[in-house]
Amino acid sequence: MRSPAELSTEFRSLGLKVTPQRQLLFRLLHDNTSHPSAEALFDIASNQMPGISLRTVYQTLTDLALMGELQSFDFGNGAARFDPNTGAHHHLVCTACGEVADVYVDGADRLHLAGGSGTDGPDGFDGFVVASTDIVFRGRCANCCDDPSAAASRPAEATPPGGSHSPQFTDPALPTRRKP
Amino acid sequence: MRSPAELSTEFRSLGLKVTPQRQLLFRLLHDNTSHPSAEALFDIASNQMPGISLRTVYQTLTDLALMGELQSFDFGNGAARFDPNTGAHHHLVCTACGEVADVYVDGADRLHLAGGSGTDGPDGFDGFVVASTDIVFRGRCANCCDDPSAAASRPAEATPPGGSHSPQFTDPALPTRRKP
DNA sequence: TTGGCGATCTGCATGACATGCAGATACGGT
DNA sequence: ACCGTATCTGCATGTCATGCAGATCGCCAA
Numbered sequence: 001m002r003s004p005a006e007l008s009t010e011f012r013s014l015g016l017k018v019t020p021q022r023q024l025l026f027r028l029l030h031d032n033t034s035h036p037s038a039e040a041l042f043d044i045a046s047n048q049m050p051g052i053s054l055r056t057v058y059q060t061l062t063d064l065a066l067m068g069e070l071q072s073f074d075f076g077n078g079a080a081r082f083d084p085n086t087g088a089h090h091h092l093v094c095t096a097c098g099e100v101a102d103v104y105v106d107g108a109d110r111l112h113l114a115g116g117s118g119t120d121g122p123d124g125f126d127g128f129v130v131a132s133t134d135i136v137f138r139g140r141c142a143n144c145c146d147d148p149s150a151a152a153s154r155p156a157e158a159t160p161p162g163g164s165h166s167p168q169f170t171d172p173a174l175p176t177r178r179k180p
Numbered sequence: 181m182r183s184p185a186e187l188s189t190e191f192r193s194l195g196l197k198v199t200p201q202r203q204l205l206f207r208l209l210h211d212n213t214s215h216p217s218a219e220a221l222f223d224i225a226s227n228q229m230p231g232i233s234l235r236t237v238y239q240t241l242t243d244l245a246l247m248g249e250l251q252s253f254d255f256g257n258g259a260a261r262f263d264p265n266t267g268a269h270h271h272l273v274c275t276a277c278g279e280v281a282d283v284y285v286d287g288a289d290r291l292h293l294a295g296g297s298g299t300d301g302p303d304g305f306d307g308f309v310v311a312s313t314d315i316v317f318r319g320r321c322a323n324c325c326d327d328p329s330a331a332a333s334r335p336a337e338a339t340p341p342g343g344s345h346s347p348q349f350t351d352p353a354l355p356t357r358r359k360p
Numbered sequence: 361t362t363g364g365c366g367a368t369c370t371g372c373a374t375g376a377c378a379t380g381c382a383g384a385t386a387c388g389g390t
Numbered sequence: 391a392c393c394g395t396a397t398c399t400g401c402a403t404g405t406c407a408t409g410c411a412g413a414t415c416g417c418c419a420a
Contacts, residue, residue, distance in 0.1 A: 012388085015396085016396075017386085017387045017388075017396055018387075018388095019386080019387070019396090019397065019398080021397085021398070022397090037377090038377085038378085039376090039377080051398095051399080052398085052399090053398060053399045053400070054378095054399095055378095055379085055398075055399065055400075056397080056398055056399075058377095058378070058379075059397080059398085062379095073256070074254055074255075074256035075254075076252075076253070076254035076260070078376065078377070079376080079377060079378090080256070080377085092305065092308050092310075094308070095311070101306075101308070103293050103305060104293070105291050105292065105293060106291070106292040106293075107287065107290075107291060107292065108291065110287075111285050111286070111287060111288065111315070112285065112286040112287065113283050113284070113285060113317070126281075126322065127321065127325065128272050128274070128281070128317070128319055128320070128321050128322060129319045129320050129325055130317045130318070130319040131275070131318055131320070132317075132318045132319070133315065133316070133318075134315070134316045134318065135313065135314070135315050135316075136313070136314045136315075136316075137293070137308070137310045137312070137313050137314075138312045138313075138314065139308055139309045139310040139311040139312070140309050141307065141308050142306065142307025142308060145307065145309055192417085195367085196368090197366095197367055197368065197415085197416045197417070198416075199367095199368065199369080199415080199416070201368085201369070202368090218407080219405095219406080231369095232369085232370090233369060233370045233371070234370095234407095235369075235370065235371075235372095235407095235408085236368080236369055236370075238406095238407065238408075239368080242408095258405070259405080259406060259407090260406085260407085361420100362419100363419085363420085364417105364418095364419095364420105365416105365417095365418090365419105366415100366416095366417100367415090367416080367417100368413105368414080368416085369412105369413085369414070369415090370411105370412095370413085371410105371411100371412100372409105372410090372411100373408105373409080373410080374407100374408080374409070374410095375406105375407085375408080375409090376405105376406090376407085376408100377404105377405085377406085377407105378403100378404085378405085378406105379402105379403080379404080379405105380401105380402080380403075380404095381400105381401090381402080381403095382400100382401100383398105383399095383400100384397105384398085384399085385396105385397080385398070386395100386396090386397080386398090387394105387395090387396080387397085388393100388394100388395105388396105389392105389393095390391100390392085
């Protein structure tokens with residue numbers, strides 16, 4: 001997304017007001033590569049501006065996303081994550097600690113759709129017209145590879161919706177749900 | 181996933197019980213390509229077995245996912261979707277009607293990760309070890325391409341978290357939120 | 361076939377995330 | 391400095407998902 005100054009100008013030119021809350025969020029998001037959730041951003045914002053409302057954070061994030069200054073993603077870790085990187089990139093998601101990192105993928109545009117049920121349409125598959133392609137690589141980040149304890153103690157393990165094509169790191173054995 | 185009969189055997193051999201509720205769900209899921217949500221499955225199940233609990237549907241879906249007979253995905257459309265296709269495939273998601281279709285992608289394993297911040301690790305990127313790759317193509321299915329009214333009237337348009345790399349189909353103009 | 365242990369089901373409560381609403385407030389052009 | 395109106399805050403509401411406890415029933419054993 002653009003700089004806080006540019007965003008302020010843009011907001012004003014759209015008839016939107018530039019409030020201290022918005023300016024703070026502009027700053028917190030600018031060059032932010034941590035893919036924060038709305039609540040995470042709210043926590044940080046609250047430190048610098050006690051009393052700011054979570055509602056306002058959601059509102060501003062929604063506005064920025066609508067303006068194309070921000071992208072929102074749902075990696076199945078519970079809350080939506082926001083990304084000020086508006087370039088064509090993809091994501092690495094650590095299934096142990098929930099960390100998200102940007103990654104650039106060669107040949108993502110050249111992926112060839114194959115198999116299925118019908119005849120390929122003009123620009124897509126079986127009449128489906130593709131507008132965008134999202135690629136998510138799931139695995140373990142460097143920290144969680146080193147730290148064997150990361151398996152259980154961190155936030156997002158288990159089988160949170162947001163599947164994958166091979167059993168993640170949970171033992172695919174028997175469902176454990178005994179209550180002795 | 182395997183056939184209802186095989187699943188029954190598998191469940192029993194794991195010390196789990198084969199109840200009528202589970203058998204019904206085995207049947208409803210077998211060869212099901214509609215990627216139902218838990219609630220959608222519950223609705224169908226309720227017809228054939230009035231009184232079945234939504235809680236039981238969630239429980240059984242979780243068990244099947246844990247056993248690797250099912251995958252769960254979150255496409256950002258609100259509810260998690262379940263997919264009995266356990267092969268290596270990817271998804272087409274219609275941003276207008278929410279439909280999900282399986283698709284096979286050539287070269288998905290050969291994607292090359294580029295750019296970023298550090299040195300590539302042994303098997304991944306900057307020490308990140310990739311365990312699985314999920315690719316989601318967003319766009320419009322054949323039905324929604326034909327039907328121009330699909331834009332507004334269907335469930336999942338707007339900007340539901342579950343982003344994309346180009347503005348979806350909403351006008352990226354100014355955030356509209358006037359309450360006259 | 362009957363008996364009994366324990367897994368499972370159902371129904372409700374609880375929890376995380378997200379959005380609608382209304383009154384008080386403050387931005388920003390005049 | 392003034393005023394119209396976009397915003398902010400706080401609370402209520404809504405959706406999806408899971409924890410819990412008592413009643414029920416599958417399934418192994420006698």
